[in-house]
Amino acid sequence: MTEALHIRNLSKRYGDLVALQDVSFSVAPGEIFGFVGSNGAGKSTTMRIVLGVLSADAGSVAVGDTAIDFSTRRRIGYMPEERGLYPKMKVGQQLSYLARLHGFSPSDAAASVTRWTERLGVAERIDDNVADLSLGNQQRVQLAAALVHDPDVLVLDEPFSGLDPVAVDVMSAVLREKAQSGVPVIFSSHQLDLVQQLCDRVGVIVKGGMRAVGTVAELQSGHGAILEIVGPPATLDWTSGLRGIVDVAHDGPTTRLTLDLAVADDQQILHAALAAGPVHQFRTSKPSLTEIFREVVSA
CATH class of the missing domain: 3.30.70 (Alpha-Beta Plaits)
Structure with missing residues (x-):
């Protein structure tokens, strides 16, 4: 059963720089949450704290009532802004490896790789090295890497960056499908027209602080x-x-x-x-x- 993602009172400083100040919001099961802000506003820092890549100075992150730990973190599908694939490794081998790191058997990993590469339109590149793909196809493979272990929560940092309109449509459909299955989905993007079309709620972060959270209709009102x-x-x-x-x-x-x-x-x-x-x-x-x-x- 999927559960909500709760981000409570996160604060983070780098010396005199306040990266986050008392940031709080939740993403409900089945909800797509758009996380928007200018460059340096704190979006990526928040997402990295959710994944445990960074530690917060204060505050907490939980899935349901469970604080984020190693076990909980394995339930999250993460797509970093700085793409994290191995460039000289074949697409299929890499995705299978990531699925098995999350506990999949070899056969289940292979089935999941086939499913997601077909769904995202990169099945014909499964035996190619990631470095040999176009940037758009690398982006599709990176999304497959976030989905291949069937996560309970999706956290995506700029997933639409560099995609052509067809790829945007494919990725949007996948995010809607995951949300309809009950998965909380949070993604950041500078493409605000896309955020407006796709998201159930939106949070605006400015200089490390949440300035507005609500549905588009609520923000408009x-x-x-x-x-x-x-x-x-x-x-x-x-x-x-x-x-x-x-x-x-x-x-x-x-x-x-x-x-x-x-x-x-x-x-x-x-x-x-x-x-x-x-x-x-x-x-x-x-x-x-x-x-x-x-x-x-x-x-």
């Missing part, structure tokens, strides 16, 4: 609405003096307004826009995860 108006020229500054406008941005004929819905009056805004010139489009949308991320980081 806390960051106002976006109103796009196509028509009135930006040079007229027709939005001046209108209530509830948090930010104004112009892109050619399009004016994008970030609104405080508690104060803004869309009919007043429409009236002002019509007074400035013809309005060809007037629509409200929610901020994207990319826009929310920029706002959280800048704050």
Whole structure:
């Protein structure tokens, strides 16, 4: 039975540098959790502590009620940001070796290697050295290495980096399948549109501290609405003096307004826009995860 991954009050310092400060969140069974932040924000440090590659100065990591130890760690599938495959070892031999390190018999390891290389589209390269593969295929093999021992938890650091759109679709489908089987999945990525599409919840880390955690809908509800108006020229500054406008941005004929819905009056805004010139489009949308991320980081 799969259990939740709990990260509680993690802190880590390197001399005067605070890498993590009281970081806490959980990933439920069957949940895909997107872990996002700028370079150096603390994503990889957190993941390395989960795997025991680094030790925390304070805090704890547990799967269910069990603190992470050697036995628990064997239940985790990990994909590091710095790819950790042996470049001069054949793909099939390497994956079989990793499966057997996790306790698989030779026959079970062989069956798992066949399953995952076929599923990830690298079965025809099973007898090639990793170094002879393209970067995208190396990425697929690295994911197979995280999956080959049938883990109860998946922790993936930048798994989509360098993948073409077809490979992104394959990897996304695999992560959804693992989550549907009850596995908690956490991955980091700078591709925020992909995070928004794929994840049940998202955590934003800034300078070692968690700044926002929730579903995309929950994060959107806390960051106002976006109103796009196509028509009135930006040079007229027709939005001046209108209530509830948090930010104004112009892109050619399009004016994008970030609104405080508690104060803004869309009919007043429409009236002002019509007074400035013809309005060809007037629509409200929610901020994207990319826009929310920029706002959280800048704050």
